[in-house]
């Protein structure tokens with residue numbers, strides 16, 4: 211049995227190249243982070259060899275005494291990291307990632323074609339919250355359930371709660387989903403709770419992006435108001451790639467959430483848990499309870515504010531005018547450029563971020579904005595000063611893009627820009643019209 215270098219130099223070399231890329235670049239993708247060395251050790255351990263379908267003490271395979279201990283430890287740390295009372299809240303740590311976790315909740319509490327309302331994808335929501343276009347149902351969530359997205363008020367960039375309330379009254383969803391992939395402000399949980407109660411709906415929060423901030427209590431606490439909270443584990447939380455579902459232990463709307471959700475995870479939608487991931491997650495949840503973690507999350511927020519202020523100083527328009535969390539959404543349209551071209555040009559300078567639709571975009575084929583996140587570079591030790599410099603670098607990239615746009619037809623810069631434009635549209639953009 212050989213190590214990777216001897217066994218497979220090809221894969222070794224790809225990993226080394228990726229490591230180099232991660233080391234060299236300014237990593238500003240809001241959903242990414244650098245996990246801990248100890249987490250990677252657990253994820254790369256013998257835990258990957260074991261089958262353990264079921265829950266601790268109730269497995270379909272033998273030899274699970276250590277896996278049981280691990281999963282119970284992970285559950286306890288998950289509840290502790292989010293300051294939850296184990297008599298009131300339970301957690302399933304087996305979801306393979308964020309999208310499966312969300313779909314597991316839907317199948318747990320809904321029947322096929324029940325109605326749901328989540329934030330629309332072009333307004334910052336996530337695909338798994340029920341995205342569909344005028345032409346087709348894109349996400350599995352919108353195929354198997356009836357989705358009526360709510361949206362932002364385009365004049366403020368904030369969730370339009372009045373419209374959400376009006377629509378919910380007419381549409382009568384069974385589930386309302388808070389949470390987003392590109393929303394720089396807190397959700398108004400008390401208001402959403404009231405709306406959910408008024409129509410007899412469950413309220414779920416998908417805190418994937420902000421779970422690290424929630425654990426450190428630097429943003430509002432969704433657990434005070436929601437029935438179910440899902441999360442990925444690899445974004446601001448800094449864990450391995452995975453997912454978790456938290457649920458109230460007391461029945462909600464007559465449903466025993468614990469049984470329904472556990473059954474939806476297994477045998478409903480998954481088989482054997484990824485025990486190596488659960489091992490890594492347990493490690494990251496230990497870190498998430500440390501004083502250093504709280505300091506880190508506070509820095510994420512202050513760094514993000516420094517970035518936002520500098521961008522505003524440089525004349526940029528930010529969706530909602532600023533940020534209360536780990537990301538900013540820049541509306542580039544007033545500058546006369548789009549997010550797709552800017553993303554590509556910055557990528558060539560090893561600045562990694564992503565193009566993003568902004569409210570009012572006519573077509574997401576060429577989205578008008580970029581999303582910039584602070585967690586990863588804060589992990590690498592950036593402070594406010596470096597984030598101000600980062601804003602300046604991004605500005606330079608935008609200036610270059612503008613110059614290229616203005617250059618003569620047929621010129622090298624124009625050709626380059628055409629290439630950039632034509633090679634930059636993955637599937638989602640093509641269907642988002």
Ligand code: PLP
Pocket residue numbers: 241307308309310336338389390391416417418419442452
């Ligand atoms: N929920 C939100 C809010 C997200 O932003 C994401 C991913 O970016 C997910 C769920 C899905 O997570 P995954 O990519 O792990 O399936």
